[in-house]
Amino acid sequence: xxxxxxxxxxxxxxxxDPPARLRxxxxxxxxLAFVPFVAPADVAATxxxxxxxxxxxxxxxxxxxxxxxxxxxxxxxxxxxVYAAGLTARELTPFxxxxxxxxxxxxxxxxxxxxxxxxxxxxxxxxxLSLALAELVxxxxxxxxxxxxxxxxxxxxPALTFAPGGEPVRLAGLVYWWVLAVAVVGFLVVVVVSxxxxxxxxxxxxxxxxxxxxxxxxxxxxxxTAFVISGAVxxxxxxxxxxxxRFASPEDLGxxxxxxxxxxxxxGGRGSLWGAVLGAxxxxxxxxxxxPQLGGRGPLLLGIAFIAAVYLLPHGFAGLRLRRARTQGxx
Amino acid sequence: xxxxxxxxxITMIDGVALGVLLFTIALGLSLVFGVxxxxxxxxxxxxxxxxxxxxxxxxxxxxxxxxxxxxGVLALLIGGLAGAGLSVMxxxxxxxxxxxxxxxxxxxxxxxxxxLSAAFGNDVKSIDPPTAFAGSTSLLGDAYPTYxxxxxxxxxLLAIGAYVLIERTRVGALVxxxxxxxxxxxALGVDxxxxxxxxxxxxxxxxxxxxxxGAPILSAYPGLDTRVLILGLVVVVIGxxxxxxxxxxxxxxxxxxxxxxxxxxxxxxxxxxxxxxALVLLVRPSGLLATGRSA
Numbered sequence: 338x339x340x341x342x343x344x345x346x347x348x349x350x351x352x353x354d355p356p357a358r359l360r361x362x363x364x365x366x367x368x369l370a371f372v373p374f375v376a377p378a379d380v381a382a383t384x385x386x387x388x389x390x391x392x393x394x395x396x397x398x399x400x401x402x403x404x405x406x407x408x409x410x411x412x413x414x415x416x417x418x419v420y421a422a423g424l425t426a427r428e429l430t431p432f433x434x435x436x437x438x439x440x441x442x443x444x445x446x447x448x449x450x451x452x453x454x455x456x457x458x459x460x461x462x463x464x465x466l467s468l469a470l471a472e473l474v475x476x477x478x479x480x481x482x483x484x485x486x487x488x489x490x491x492x493x494x495p496a497l498t499f500a501p502g503g504e505p506v507r508l509a510g511l512v513y514w515w516v517l518a519v520a521v522v523g524f525l526v527v528v529v530v531s532x533x534x535x536x537x538x539x540x541x542x543x544x545x546x547x548x549x550x551x552x553x554x555x556x557x558x559x560x561x562t563a564f565v566i567s568g569a570v571x572x573x574x575x576x577x578x579x580x581x582x583r584f585a586s587p588e589d590l591g592x593x594x595x596x597x598x599x600x601x602x603x604x605g606g607r608g609s610l611w612g613a614v615l616g617a618x619x620x621x622x623x624x625x626x627x628x629p630q631l632g633g634r635g636p637l638l639l640g641i642a643f644i645a646a647v648y649l650l651p652h653g654f655a656g657l658r659l660r661r662a663r664t665q666g667x668x
Numbered sequence: 669x670x671x672x673x674x675x676x677x678i679t680m681i682d683g684v685a686l687g688v689l690l691f692t693i694a695l696g697l698s699l700v701f702g703v704x705x706x707x708x709x710x711x712x713x714x715x716x717x718x719x720x721x722x723x724x725x726x727x728x729x730x731x732x733x734x735x736x737x738x739x740g741v742l743a744l745l746i747g748g749l750a751g752a753g754l755s756v757m758x759x760x761x762x763x764x765x766x767x768x769x770x771x772x773x774x775x776x777x778x779x780x781x782x783x784l785s786a787a788f789g790n791d792v793k794s795i796d797p798p799t800a801f802a803g804s805t806s807l808l809g810d811a812y813p814t815y816x817x818x819x820x821x822x823x824x825l826l827a828i829g830a831y832v833l834i835e836r837t838r839v840g841a842l843v844x845x846x847x848x849x850x851x852x853x854x855a856l857g858v859d860x861x862x863x864x865x866x867x868x869x870x871x872x873x874x875x876x877x878x879x880x881x882g883a884p885i886l887s888a889y890p891g892l893d894t895r896v897l898i899l900g901l902v903v904v905v906i907g908x909x910x911x912x913x914x915x916x917x918x919x920x921x922x923x924x925x926x927x928x929x930x931x932x933x934x935x936x937x938x939x940x941x942x943x944x945x946a947l948v949l950l951v952r953p954s955g956l957l958a959t960g961r962s963a
Binding site for chain 1: 770772902
């Protein structure tokens, strides 16, 4: 096989040819599908939330790793997706696919609005702008009592149903399978986008925007489209989060959610989408399992993880693998 | 117009006081950003350190002016050291791009904020203004807290000092030159490393001093660091990078939006900061008073 590692795929090692990669995806999904059989309900619930956060990290990786747009505000479309799904379930119908579609539309719409400003900037300015805009949306969610329930959060969300007017699904395992199935679809959408011609032009812009521009690409349009797609997937992740928690609070749009997703992307390795999934799983387990044991010192742990990741894992897990492959002489 | 002013000028003066506090945050943020191209997400934490220094030194009773000044100097020193430390920490990853440096300062911010909440608890800690300024002053017939007027005066003095330093001295010229084109300044033989550490330290000290100054008005509590950081970022976006005047104008504008806007249009309060920023970005993408390169 020996896929050559060219300049354009610097942070995107491709050591497996597509069929092998697909086989691995299949093995992982089948393994994940067995979780409800072997684990108690609370573990399945935690795993459900981690799946939602993993999809959020993947959506952010499309922006940061593939598109070179370091956003600190991915919590905004995610949180809007959470609220959109919750409101749809409560006011319209608990039928699960409708919630998902509304959340995707809401995430895309918000990103279309914010992206109009954010995509024009780059580098440090983009970091700053995305953070400021997301925090303003966060504040808004806390204050718009009539729609969001304010700081009390959105309560009274019914359990989802798999048929219009059907039985509410309360088993943690069934919710988990639904979330797993939708998350896999979301992940594959991002993979397909990233491997398409569009994804290649996006990487080209990341690596050399001036050249892509002079080749005749409308770099704004490509980046803007990527921003909206990423927001739609983040909104989808929000709907999955809502499927399990059935509660939304302004904190779902908070800076900690953006930081969490970014940490997952950085630990996993920017631009390698599966790395973001791995990173989210690791960070999620650390936060949910070890954080409480340390007496609520979660932010401390998260902060140390950030510092360690920046110094020790410049290219994340994917980078470790790339370096090993290189030192062994690529197979 | 006059009756409108008469009804609202107290709120507007409140806005000026908030504005000068925001200026102490935004100037450091803007210069570190401008000179080093680093988004320092730990800047809000430095402000919070200053606020807790005030709580630690002055908490529990009214403090004399001397004790207050002592707390200010202590905060200036701690903030300066912390800023210099951040500059040293970010240096090894300087070549790796914006995201890594921002993430590093984000990690530091999370650690500092968590340690502060472990040390001081999660309650809102408020402190009294120094005894000399504890009362109120008659202002056009209305009583107004003297301390806020003092904050405005001190803040404007800081702004003038910073302006003179940046616009009228050799060091200031080097800082401005580094904002515009850091590699060129390096090529001219200037030790930009020391310059950067100096700017980082000055920005950190100023933010921590702002924390002491603002403690009697904004109190100190977990989460305040994020609030001032976000407002500081909005100020920098509005004012433009690396400009003292821009930071001041932006800070005063956001101060008004946060107080006058909230009092006049409570329903739309949360849209106002957002709307102001979006409007400025659409009209002048690199800020109202940007110097040097654009974003």
